[in-house]
Amino acid sequence: MGFTERGIVESEEPGFLRLSFFDELGVRHAFSTRKGGVSVPPYHSLNLGLSVGDNPAAVRENRRRYFSVLGLDPSRIVRVRQVHGNDVLVVDPGLAGREQFPRLLLDDDYLYDAMVTDVPGFGLTISTADCLPIFLADPRRRVIGAVHAGWRSSVQRIVERALRKMHEAYGTDPAECYAALGPGIRGCCYEVDEPVITKLKGACTAWQGCVKPIGEGRWMLDLARLNIAILGETGVSRERVVDTGLCTACRSDLFYSYRAEKPKTGRMMSVIALL
């Protein structure tokens, strides 16, 4: 299936993908690709990660291009340090009003793997190079969420934690929410071992549908399926979940992939904002 059939719209200068389905919900969003930036190999070319060894000036220029094409105010871009955990940050006006904002959110104290907000204009970002970025939108209460779903945070049900936080903070009903799954490593390329499977078994009753055994103590894990199952268990219906279906490891022409290109590669940055 091509991009058009899946409702994916691609921009190239700078490179990003968006889902037309999600555009209709009153949010702006983008999943960056590696195209249309200024970084040189092995970071070519739209590397948006500062901590991977790339030239910081190139990364800053890439970020400037990316956020300016999206029409997002750089001073309202929120980025936390992702730690493969299950904590969710509520980005409220009080937090944003602090003097150090947004630098504050780059500090090591801000260890989160998901963010939620009802404040228009804040760009919630998720950095990845194989982990799955997931966006959440509640069009009725006008609330959004951004989730970093690698295997560790997925087995801690990070996407459910984000929805619960949207409920606590803003009254969101998961049954009224939509979810979008970005590019990430897929079941075709993500080999895992016994310790991962042990954790997975406790995480999701439908875990068997998310793995394929390939030999003694080895499995292929489908993180997208796992998170779609958890979304379902939390009350988000399947027809409200849109998946780009793209594998970062299969498509290293389009994306950075830690598994396919280690040790040195760049980072994509997905962003979602309420209009």
Ligand SMILES: [Zn+2]
């Ligand atoms: Zn693949």
